Amino acid sequence: MAEARRVRAAELFEQERSNAEIARTLEVSAESVRRWKRVWERGGTHALRRRPATGRPSKLDDAQVEQVRTVLEQGAQAHGFEADLWTLERVGLVVERVTGVSLSRASVWRLLTGRMGWSLQRPERRAVERDESEIARWIAHEWPRIKKGR
Structure with a gap:
């Protein structure tokens, strides 16, 4: 615009x-x-007219970025991590394993958000024991009784 x-x-x-x-x-x-x-x-x-951004060229070419995307889509556990959660450090390690290129945390962030179009996603913290049907029952039956003071 x-x-x-x-x-x-x-x-x-x-x-x-x-x-x-x-x-x-x-x-x-x-x-x-x-x-x-x-x-x-x-x-x-x-x-x-707009000019392309100047600066140092990326360390990864387009083919390497697609290679990284494919590997990351397999999930963190597929690459030996205990939890299926990607962090900048973990992504950096995988990028280095796959491409041989070492990136700083800031460069990993730019790779994920800028070149790959990914966004920050934080996992919801919920107890493993959580019972959705019991929660729904409590909200429907117990909460109205408590709210009325009976």
């Missing part, structure tokens, strides 16, 4: 509209319009 606004601003610059009019039309601040205009004057509409 932000890029679309900048591109629309470029069209309005070409029509020689005032900065104030462009700001009102696009519902942005006048300062944004001034900044976009400076960029547009130097590099045209192309300069206002």
